Amino acid sequence: MHPISHPREAFPLAPEGGRTPYSSEQSSDANTRPWILRYAMLPDSQQAVALPPALYDEDRQISVGVDTDLLPYMQTHSPTIPDGNTTNPPPLDEGAKD
Amino acid sequence: MPTVLIIAARDDWPTDRVVKTLEERGATVFRMDAAEFPEEAGLSARIDDSHAWAGGVVTSHRALDLADVSACYFRAPNPFRFAEGMSDAERRFAAAQARAGFGGILTALDCRWVSHPSAMSRAEYKPYQLAAARECGLPIPPTLITNRADAVQAFAGDIPGPIICKPVASPVFIEGDQLKTVYTRVLTEDDLGDFTGIETTAHLFQAWVDKAYEVRLTMVGDRPFAAEVHSDTKAGYTDWRSDYKSLTYEPTKAPADVIEKVRALMRRLELRFGAFDFVVSPTGEWTFLEVNPCGQWDWIQHATGHPIAEGIADELLGVTE
Numbered sequence: 001m002h003p004i005s006h007p008r009e010a011f012p013l014a015p016e017g018g019r020t021p022y023s024s025e026q027s028s029d030a031n032t033r034p035w036i037l038r039y040a041m042l043p044d045s046q047q048a049v050a051l052p053p054a055l056y057d058e059d060r061q062i063s064v065g066v067d068t069d070l071l072p073y074m075q076t077h078s079p080t081i082p083d084g085n086t087t088n089p090p091p092l093d094e095g096a097k098d
Numbered sequence: 099m100p101t102v103l104i105i106a107a108r109d110d111w112p113t114d115r116v117v118k119t120l121e122e123r124g125a126t127v128f129r130m131d132a133a134e135f136p137e138e139a140g141l142s143a144r145i146d147d148s149h150a151w152a153g154g155v156v157t158s159h160r161a162l163d164l165a166d167v168s169a170c171y172f173r174a175p176n177p178f179r180f181a182e183g184m185s186d187a188e189r190r191f192a193a194a195q196a197r198a199g200f201g202g203i204l205t206a207l208d209c210r211w212v213s214h215p216s217a218m219s220r221a222e223y224k225p226y227q228l229a230a231a232r233e234c235g236l237p238i239p240p241t242l243i244t245n246r247a248d249a250v251q252a253f254a255g256d257i258p259g260p261i262i263c264k265p266v267a268s269p270v271f272i273e274g275d276q277l278k279t280v281y282t283r284v285l286t287e288d289d290l291g292d293f294t295g296i297e298t299t300a301h302l303f304q305a306w307v308d309k310a311y312e313v314r315l316t317m318v319g320d321r322p323f324a325a326e327v328h329s330d331t332k333a334g335y336t337d338w339r340s341d342y343k344s345l346t347y348e349p350t351k352a353p354a355d356v357i358e359k360v361r362a363l364m365r366r367l368e369l370r371f372g373a374f375d376f377v378v379s380p381t382g383e384w385t386f387l388e389v390n391p392c393g394q395w396d397w398i399q400h401a402t403g404h405p406i407a408e409g410i411a412d413e414l415l416g417v418t419e
Contacts, residue, residue: 009219011201013132013177014107016193018284026274036263040271040278053145058159061104061129062114071118072111076243 100168100413104129105175105204112396112407113173119411128162130155130407133176135200136192143203151206166204168212169414172218174392192361201240210370212318212413217368220389224266224302227367227389232360236386239304239377247293253303260284260306282337306387307377312338315352315374318409319418320361323395324352325380325402347401356384365388370413 015021027033054063054072063072102125106113113129120127130139134157143153143164155162162196178196180189205215213221220226225243232238242253243266254261264282271278281288284306316323326348334341352360356376364372373393377385399406410416 010205010216011132011197012215012219012222013175013197016177019174020270020272020277022267022275023271023273024275030294032298033295034299034301035246035293036301038279038295039263039283040280041277042276054111060117061127062117063109063111071114084283 099126099166099224100299101126101162101166102172102378103162103204103207103209104173105132105170106173107131107133107176110173113171115396115407116171116410119165119319119407122416123411123415125411125415126157126166128160128167130157131175132200133214134178135178136198137179137181141200141203150208151203153203166205167207167209169212169416170204170207171410171414172215185219185290202255210414210416212370213354213372213391214368221367221369221372221389221391224388228386230366231359231363231389234338234366235359236356236363237383238386241305242303243300244303245297245300247296250293250296250301250303251290254285254290257305261303261310262306262336263303266302269339281333281340284336301382308379309335309377310380310382311378312387313350313374313376313378313384314398314406315350315376316398316406317360317369317372317374317405318362319370319413321336321409321412322352322357323398323402323404323406323409324350325398325404326350347398349404350401353384367391371410376396 027037032039052068052072053066055066056062057064065072102120104113104117104127106129108131117127117129135141137158139208140156141153143151145151151164154164178193178200180192184192202213211217228238240253240257242249262282262284265280265392269280285303287374301319310390312327314325314327328337328346328348329338329341329344331341331344334344338345360372360374364370367389369391371391371393373390373395375387377387377391379385395406398404
Protein backbone atom coordinates (compact mmCIF):
# COMPACT_ATOMS: atom_id res chain seq x y z
CA MET A 1 0.00 0.00 0.00
CA HIS A 2 1.37 3.41 -0.88
CA PRO A 3 1.24 6.39 1.45
CA ILE A 4 -1.92 8.46 1.36
CA SER A 5 -1.25 11.93 0.03
CA HIS A 6 -2.98 14.86 -1.53
CA PRO A 7 -3.89 14.22 -5.20
CA ARG A 8 -1.46 16.97 -6.22
CA GLU A 9 1.30 15.00 -4.55
CA ALA A 10 0.07 11.58 -5.67
CA PHE A 11 0.58 12.37 -9.36
CA PRO A 12 3.29 15.02 -9.51
CA LEU A 13 3.71 16.90 -12.76
CA ALA A 14 5.88 19.79 -13.82
CA PRO A 15 4.20 23.05 -12.76
CA GLU A 16 1.87 24.90 -15.11
CA GLY A 17 3.98 27.28 -17.16
CA GLY A 18 6.95 24.94 -17.34
CA ARG A 19 9.54 23.42 -15.05
CA THR A 20 10.72 26.86 -14.06
CA PRO A 21 7.87 29.36 -14.48
CA TYR A 22 8.81 32.54 -16.29
CA SER A 23 8.67 35.92 -14.59
CA SER A 24 9.61 39.40 -15.66
CA GLU A 25 9.08 40.76 -12.16
CA GLN A 26 12.09 42.30 -10.48
CA SER A 27 13.21 41.30 -7.01
CA SER A 28 11.52 42.98 -4.06
CA ASP A 29 13.36 44.79 -1.30
CA ALA A 30 15.38 43.04 1.42
CA ASN A 31 12.52 42.93 3.89
CA THR A 32 10.32 40.79 1.70
CA ARG A 33 12.94 38.90 -0.31
CA PRO A 34 13.84 35.46 1.07
CA TRP A 35 17.20 35.83 2.81
CA ILE A 36 18.93 33.06 0.86
CA LEU A 37 18.16 34.77 -2.46
CA ARG A 38 20.84 37.37 -1.71
CA TYR A 39 23.23 34.63 -2.83
CA ALA A 40 21.35 33.85 -6.05
CA MET A 41 23.47 34.08 -9.17
CA LEU A 42 23.24 33.71 -12.90
CA PRO A 43 24.54 30.27 -13.84
CA ASP A 44 27.65 30.10 -15.98
CA SER A 45 26.05 29.47 -19.34
CA GLN A 46 29.43 28.56 -20.81
CA GLN A 47 29.28 25.35 -18.82
CA ALA A 48 26.14 24.21 -20.62
CA VAL A 49 26.31 22.00 -23.69
CA ALA A 50 24.25 23.03 -26.70
CA LEU A 51 21.64 20.40 -27.43
CA PRO A 52 21.35 19.16 -31.02
CA PRO A 53 18.07 19.84 -32.82
CA ALA A 54 15.68 16.93 -32.48
CA LEU A 55 12.19 15.75 -33.28
CA TYR A 56 10.09 13.22 -31.42
CA ASP A 57 9.47 10.08 -33.48
CA GLU A 58 6.02 8.77 -32.56
CA ASP A 59 6.73 5.30 -33.92
CA ARG A 60 10.08 4.79 -32.23
CA GLN A 61 8.99 6.68 -29.09
CA ILE A 62 12.32 8.45 -28.86
CA SER A 63 13.76 11.71 -30.18
CA VAL A 64 15.63 11.57 -33.47
CA GLY A 65 18.20 13.95 -34.86
CA VAL A 66 17.56 16.48 -37.59
CA ASP A 67 19.82 15.95 -40.64
CA THR A 68 21.75 13.18 -38.88
CA ASP A 69 21.34 9.48 -38.19
CA LEU A 70 22.75 9.94 -34.74
CA LEU A 71 20.10 9.70 -32.08
CA PRO A 72 20.10 12.70 -29.74
CA TYR A 73 20.62 10.60 -26.63
CA MET A 74 23.87 9.33 -28.12
CA GLN A 75 25.21 12.85 -28.54
CA THR A 76 24.60 14.30 -25.12
CA HIS A 77 25.70 12.94 -21.82
CA SER A 78 25.86 16.25 -20.11
CA PRO A 79 24.57 16.95 -16.64
CA THR A 80 21.59 19.27 -16.40
CA ILE A 81 23.43 22.55 -16.22
CA PRO A 82 21.18 25.59 -16.05
CA ASP A 83 22.18 27.40 -19.20
CA GLY A 84 20.34 30.64 -18.59
CA ASN A 85 17.67 29.63 -21.08
CA THR A 86 14.44 30.99 -19.63
CA THR A 87 12.12 29.36 -22.14
CA ASN A 88 13.21 25.75 -21.79
CA PRO A 89 15.48 25.30 -18.80
CA PRO A 90 16.64 21.72 -18.24
CA PRO A 91 15.00 19.51 -15.66
CA LEU A 92 16.71 19.32 -12.32
CA ASP A 93 17.64 16.61 -9.91
CA GLU A 94 15.09 17.91 -7.49
CA GLY A 95 12.17 16.49 -9.41
CA ALA A 96 8.80 17.75 -10.45
CA LYS A 97 7.96 19.88 -7.47
CA ASP A 98 8.32 23.62 -7.27
CA MET B 99 1.06 -8.73 -24.00
CA PRO B 100 3.07 -7.47 -20.98
CA THR B 101 3.83 -3.82 -21.54
CA VAL B 102 6.12 -1.33 -19.85
CA LEU B 103 4.33 1.99 -19.50
CA ILE B 104 6.62 5.01 -19.53
CA ILE B 105 5.24 8.35 -18.40
CA ALA B 106 7.87 10.96 -19.17
CA ALA B 107 8.45 14.18 -21.04
CA ARG B 108 9.14 13.60 -24.73
CA ASP B 109 12.38 15.57 -24.57
CA ASP B 110 13.76 13.55 -21.68
CA TRP B 111 16.56 11.93 -23.64
CA PRO B 112 17.84 9.65 -20.89
CA THR B 113 14.39 8.04 -21.08
CA ASP B 114 15.12 7.36 -24.78
CA ARG B 115 18.03 5.21 -23.64
CA VAL B 116 15.69 3.21 -21.39
CA VAL B 117 13.18 2.79 -24.25
CA LYS B 118 15.93 1.53 -26.56
CA THR B 119 17.24 -0.90 -23.94
CA LEU B 120 13.77 -2.28 -23.25
CA GLU B 121 13.06 -2.74 -26.94
CA GLU B 122 16.40 -4.45 -27.53
CA ARG B 123 15.28 -6.93 -24.92
CA GLY B 124 12.02 -7.56 -26.73
CA ALA B 125 9.77 -5.66 -24.34
CA THR B 126 6.67 -3.83 -25.49
CA VAL B 127 6.80 -0.17 -24.53
CA PHE B 128 4.00 2.37 -24.38
CA ARG B 129 5.47 5.83 -23.82
CA MET B 130 3.45 8.95 -23.24
CA ASP B 131 3.67 12.30 -21.51
CA ALA B 132 0.86 13.46 -19.25
CA ALA B 133 0.77 16.53 -21.52
CA GLU B 134 -0.82 14.34 -24.20
CA PHE B 135 -3.96 13.99 -22.05
CA PRO B 136 -6.68 14.86 -22.88
CA GLU B 137 -6.16 16.38 -26.32
CA GLU B 138 -3.98 13.68 -27.88
CA ALA B 139 -4.77 10.71 -25.67
CA GLY B 140 -8.09 9.16 -24.69
CA LEU B 141 -8.69 7.28 -21.45
CA SER B 142 -11.52 4.95 -20.60
CA ALA B 143 -11.61 2.60 -17.60
CA ARG B 144 -14.31 0.85 -15.56
CA ILE B 145 -14.45 -0.85 -12.17
CA ASP B 146 -17.16 -2.84 -10.44
CA ASP B 147 -17.64 -5.44 -7.73
CA SER B 148 -16.39 -8.20 -9.96
CA HIS B 149 -13.54 -6.49 -11.77
CA ALA B 150 -10.63 -4.22 -10.96
CA TRP B 151 -10.02 -1.16 -13.12
CA ALA B 152 -10.16 -2.29 -16.76
CA GLY B 153 -9.79 -0.22 -19.88
CA GLY B 154 -7.07 1.60 -21.65
CA VAL B 155 -5.36 4.62 -23.11
CA VAL B 156 -5.47 5.35 -26.82
CA THR B 157 -3.32 7.77 -28.79
CA SER B 158 -3.20 8.35 -32.51
CA HIS B 159 -0.27 5.91 -32.70
CA ARG B 160 -0.98 3.09 -30.25
CA ALA B 161 -3.33 1.66 -27.67
CA LEU B 162 -2.63 0.47 -24.15
CA ASP B 163 -4.72 -2.12 -22.33
CA LEU B 164 -4.34 -1.38 -18.62
CA ALA B 165 -4.45 -5.11 -17.92
CA ASP B 166 -1.19 -5.51 -19.87
CA VAL B 167 0.84 -3.05 -17.81
CA SER B 168 3.52 -5.03 -16.00
CA ALA B 169 5.67 -2.06 -14.99
CA CYS B 170 5.66 1.71 -15.07
CA TYR B 171 8.58 4.15 -15.30
CA PHE B 172 7.53 7.58 -14.03
CA ARG B 173 9.87 10.45 -14.79
CA ALA B 174 8.85 14.09 -14.38
CA PRO B 175 6.03 14.36 -16.94
CA ASN B 176 4.71 17.70 -18.11
CA PRO B 177 1.34 19.08 -16.99
CA PHE B 178 -1.88 18.20 -18.79
CA ARG B 179 -2.59 20.34 -21.85
CA PHE B 180 -6.09 21.60 -22.52
CA ALA B 181 -7.96 23.29 -25.34
CA GLU B 182 -6.80 26.83 -26.09
CA GLY B 183 -10.25 28.34 -25.60
CA MET B 184 -10.65 27.33 -21.96
CA SER B 185 -10.92 30.03 -19.31
CA ASP B 186 -8.44 29.94 -16.43
CA ALA B 187 -11.14 28.66 -14.10
CA GLU B 188 -12.13 25.94 -16.54
CA ARG B 189 -8.49 24.92 -17.01
CA ARG B 190 -7.90 24.68 -13.26
CA PHE B 191 -11.08 22.64 -12.88
CA ALA B 192 -10.10 20.40 -15.81
CA ALA B 193 -6.56 19.96 -14.44
CA ALA B 194 -7.87 18.79 -11.07
CA GLN B 195 -10.26 16.38 -12.77
CA ALA B 196 -7.48 15.06 -15.03
CA ARG B 197 -5.10 14.60 -12.14
CA ALA B 198 -7.64 12.69 -10.08
CA GLY B 199 -9.05 10.76 -13.05
CA PHE B 200 -6.13 10.07 -15.40
CA GLY B 201 -3.52 10.20 -12.65
CA GLY B 202 -5.75 8.28 -10.27
CA ILE B 203 -6.29 5.40 -12.69
CA LEU B 204 -2.60 5.11 -13.51
CA THR B 205 -1.39 5.30 -9.93
CA ALA B 206 -3.88 2.56 -9.00
CA LEU B 207 -2.09 0.15 -11.35
CA ASP B 208 -0.77 -2.82 -9.44
CA CYS B 209 2.57 -3.26 -11.21
CA ARG B 210 6.32 -2.70 -10.73
CA TRP B 211 6.87 1.03 -10.38
CA VAL B 212 10.12 2.91 -10.85
CA SER B 213 9.05 4.57 -8.69
CA HIS B 214 5.44 5.05 -7.57
CA PRO B 215 4.59 8.76 -8.03
CA SER B 216 3.21 9.30 -4.54
CA ALA B 217 6.34 7.76 -3.00
CA MET B 218 8.54 9.95 -5.22
CA SER B 219 6.59 13.03 -4.32
CA ARG B 220 6.85 12.41 -0.60
CA ALA B 221 10.52 11.48 -0.80
CA GLU B 222 11.36 14.80 -2.47
CA TYR B 223 10.98 16.55 0.87
CA LYS B 224 14.44 16.99 2.34
CA PRO B 225 13.24 17.06 5.97
CA TYR B 226 11.46 13.75 5.42
CA GLN B 227 14.55 12.24 3.75
CA LEU B 228 16.81 13.34 6.58
CA ALA B 229 14.51 11.87 9.23
CA ALA B 230 14.22 8.59 7.33
CA ALA B 231 17.98 8.42 6.66
CA ARG B 232 18.72 8.99 10.33
CA GLU B 233 16.28 6.27 11.34
CA CYS B 234 18.01 3.90 8.91
CA GLY B 235 21.34 4.57 10.59
CA LEU B 236 22.95 6.80 7.96
CA PRO B 237 25.05 9.65 9.37
CA ILE B 238 23.53 13.05 8.50
CA PRO B 239 24.83 16.59 9.07
CA PRO B 240 23.26 18.50 11.97
CA THR B 241 20.49 20.46 10.25
CA LEU B 242 18.29 23.44 11.07
CA ILE B 243 15.22 24.56 9.17
CA THR B 244 13.86 27.88 10.33
CA ASN B 245 12.61 31.34 9.51
CA ARG B 246 14.07 32.83 12.72
CA ALA B 247 17.39 34.66 12.94
CA ASP B 248 17.90 33.79 16.60
CA ALA B 249 17.60 30.09 15.78
CA VAL B 250 20.35 30.38 13.15
CA GLN B 251 22.61 32.25 15.52
CA ALA B 252 22.07 29.62 18.21
CA PHE B 253 22.72 26.84 15.68
CA ALA B 254 25.91 28.51 14.46
CA GLY B 255 27.03 28.81 18.07
CA ASP B 256 26.42 25.11 18.72
CA ILE B 257 28.27 23.86 15.64
CA PRO B 258 32.05 23.79 16.14
CA GLY B 259 32.90 24.47 12.48
CA PRO B 260 31.38 26.39 9.59
CA ILE B 261 27.74 26.10 8.61
CA ILE B 262 26.20 26.19 5.15
CA CYS B 263 22.87 27.25 3.75
CA LYS B 264 21.14 25.77 0.74
CA PRO B 265 17.58 25.81 -0.62
CA VAL B 266 15.15 23.32 0.90
CA ALA B 267 13.48 22.90 -2.50
CA SER B 268 14.39 23.74 -6.09
CA PRO B 269 17.39 26.11 -6.36
CA VAL B 270 16.35 27.54 -9.73
CA PHE B 271 13.90 30.33 -10.50
CA ILE B 272 13.32 33.05 -13.07
CA GLU B 273 12.93 36.72 -12.19
CA GLY B 274 13.50 39.84 -14.21
CA ASP B 275 13.61 37.67 -17.35
CA GLN B 276 16.72 35.93 -16.05
CA LEU B 277 17.24 32.40 -14.84
CA LYS B 278 18.98 32.36 -11.49
CA THR B 279 20.13 29.67 -9.14
CA VAL B 280 21.24 29.34 -5.54
CA TYR B 281 24.07 26.97 -4.69
CA THR B 282 25.29 25.74 -1.34
CA ARG B 283 27.15 28.53 0.46
CA VAL B 284 29.56 28.30 3.36
CA LEU B 285 28.49 31.18 5.59
CA THR B 286 30.96 33.86 6.66
CA GLU B 287 30.87 36.02 9.77
CA ASP B 288 29.43 38.82 7.62
CA ASP B 289 26.67 36.52 6.36
CA LEU B 290 25.73 35.70 9.94
CA GLY B 291 25.43 39.37 10.80
CA ASP B 292 22.39 40.21 8.70
CA PHE B 293 19.33 38.00 8.49
CA THR B 294 16.95 40.50 6.95
CA GLY B 295 14.39 38.50 5.01
CA ILE B 296 14.90 35.22 6.81
CA GLU B 297 11.43 35.44 8.30
CA THR B 298 9.87 35.43 4.82
CA THR B 299 10.14 31.65 4.34
CA ALA B 300 11.80 28.43 5.48
CA HIS B 301 15.59 28.27 5.21
CA LEU B 302 17.89 25.28 5.62
CA PHE B 303 21.22 25.39 7.47
CA GLN B 304 23.64 22.52 7.99
CA ALA B 305 26.97 21.86 9.57
CA TRP B 306 29.68 21.85 6.91
CA VAL B 307 31.05 18.32 6.61
CA ASP B 308 34.76 18.09 5.85
CA LYS B 309 35.19 16.15 2.67
CA ALA B 310 37.76 14.43 0.55
CA TYR B 311 35.20 14.12 -2.23
CA GLU B 312 31.52 13.50 -2.80
CA VAL B 313 29.77 10.43 -4.12
CA ARG B 314 26.73 10.23 -6.37
CA LEU B 315 25.24 6.86 -5.53
CA THR B 316 22.55 5.90 -8.03
CA MET B 317 20.36 3.14 -6.67
CA VAL B 318 18.21 1.16 -9.09
CA GLY B 319 16.16 -1.31 -7.11
CA ASP B 320 18.73 -2.92 -4.84
CA ARG B 321 21.65 -2.28 -7.23
CA PRO B 322 24.16 0.43 -6.32
CA PHE B 323 26.06 2.41 -8.94
CA ALA B 324 28.52 4.62 -7.07
CA ALA B 325 30.66 7.39 -8.57
CA GLU B 326 33.21 9.55 -6.80
CA VAL B 327 32.82 13.22 -7.73
CA HIS B 328 36.03 15.26 -7.46
CA SER B 329 36.49 18.96 -8.03
CA ASP B 330 39.66 21.03 -8.12
CA THR B 331 37.99 24.43 -7.70
CA LYS B 332 36.65 26.10 -4.59
CA ALA B 333 33.19 26.51 -6.09
CA GLY B 334 33.00 22.90 -7.23
CA TYR B 335 34.36 21.67 -3.91
CA THR B 336 31.62 23.54 -2.04
CA ASP B 337 28.78 22.55 -4.38
CA TRP B 338 29.67 20.42 -7.37
CA ARG B 339 26.60 21.61 -9.29
CA SER B 340 28.16 25.06 -9.50
CA ASP B 341 31.21 24.05 -11.56
CA TYR B 342 30.62 20.97 -13.68
CA LYS B 343 33.64 21.61 -15.85
CA SER B 344 35.92 21.17 -12.85
CA LEU B 345 34.56 17.72 -12.08
CA THR B 346 36.08 14.32 -12.61
CA TYR B 347 34.37 11.05 -11.83
CA GLU B 348 35.59 7.64 -10.75
CA PRO B 349 33.51 4.50 -10.40
CA THR B 350 33.72 3.28 -6.84
CA LYS B 351 32.06 0.93 -4.39
CA ALA B 352 30.18 2.05 -1.35
CA PRO B 353 30.97 0.29 1.92
CA ALA B 354 28.72 -2.68 2.60
CA ASP B 355 27.19 -1.13 5.72
CA VAL B 356 26.32 2.05 3.80
CA ILE B 357 24.66 0.02 1.03
CA GLU B 358 22.68 -1.93 3.59
CA LYS B 359 21.40 1.27 5.18
CA VAL B 360 20.67 2.86 1.81
CA ARG B 361 18.61 -0.19 0.82
CA ALA B 362 16.70 0.15 4.09
CA LEU B 363 16.11 3.83 3.30
CA MET B 364 14.89 2.95 -0.21
CA ARG B 365 12.41 0.50 1.33
CA ARG B 366 11.30 3.06 3.86
CA LEU B 367 10.79 5.71 1.17
CA GLU B 368 9.22 3.08 -1.12
CA LEU B 369 11.58 4.07 -3.93
CA ARG B 370 12.95 1.82 -6.67
CA PHE B 371 15.24 4.55 -7.99
CA GLY B 372 17.19 7.17 -6.10
CA ALA B 373 20.14 9.46 -6.84
CA PHE B 374 21.91 9.82 -3.49
CA ASP B 375 24.49 12.44 -2.62
CA PHE B 376 27.09 11.60 0.02
CA VAL B 377 30.09 13.42 1.41
CA VAL B 378 33.11 11.20 2.09
CA SER B 379 35.41 12.61 4.74
CA PRO B 380 39.23 12.54 4.56
CA THR B 381 39.07 9.59 6.97
CA GLY B 382 36.51 7.73 4.86
CA GLU B 383 33.22 8.30 6.69
CA TRP B 384 30.15 8.61 4.49
CA THR B 385 27.57 11.28 5.36
CA PHE B 386 24.16 11.36 3.70
CA LEU B 387 23.19 14.72 2.17
CA GLU B 388 20.08 13.99 0.14
CA VAL B 389 18.34 11.68 -2.28
CA ASN B 390 16.67 12.76 -5.49
CA PRO B 391 13.85 10.36 -6.44
CA CYS B 392 13.96 11.71 -10.00
CA GLY B 393 17.67 12.47 -10.21
CA GLN B 394 19.65 12.70 -13.42
CA TRP B 395 21.85 9.68 -14.15
CA ASP B 396 22.82 9.66 -17.82
CA TRP B 397 25.99 11.70 -17.42
CA ILE B 398 27.14 9.43 -14.59
CA GLN B 399 26.64 6.41 -16.85
CA HIS B 400 28.70 8.10 -19.54
CA ALA B 401 31.46 9.18 -17.16
CA THR B 402 31.81 5.90 -15.30
CA GLY B 403 30.48 3.16 -17.56
CA HIS B 404 27.95 2.14 -14.93
CA PRO B 405 25.05 0.42 -16.79
CA ILE B 406 22.32 2.48 -15.18
CA ALA B 407 19.88 2.44 -18.13
CA GLU B 408 20.29 -1.31 -18.26
CA GLY B 409 19.64 -1.44 -14.51
CA ILE B 410 16.43 0.54 -14.92
CA ALA B 411 15.35 -1.82 -17.71
CA ASP B 412 16.14 -4.81 -15.47
CA GLU B 413 14.08 -3.31 -12.69
CA LEU B 414 11.14 -2.66 -15.00
CA LEU B 415 11.32 -6.19 -16.40
CA GLY B 416 11.65 -7.79 -12.98
CA VAL B 417 15.14 -9.12 -13.71
CA THR B 418 17.20 -9.66 -10.57
CA GLU B 419 20.94 -10.17 -10.37
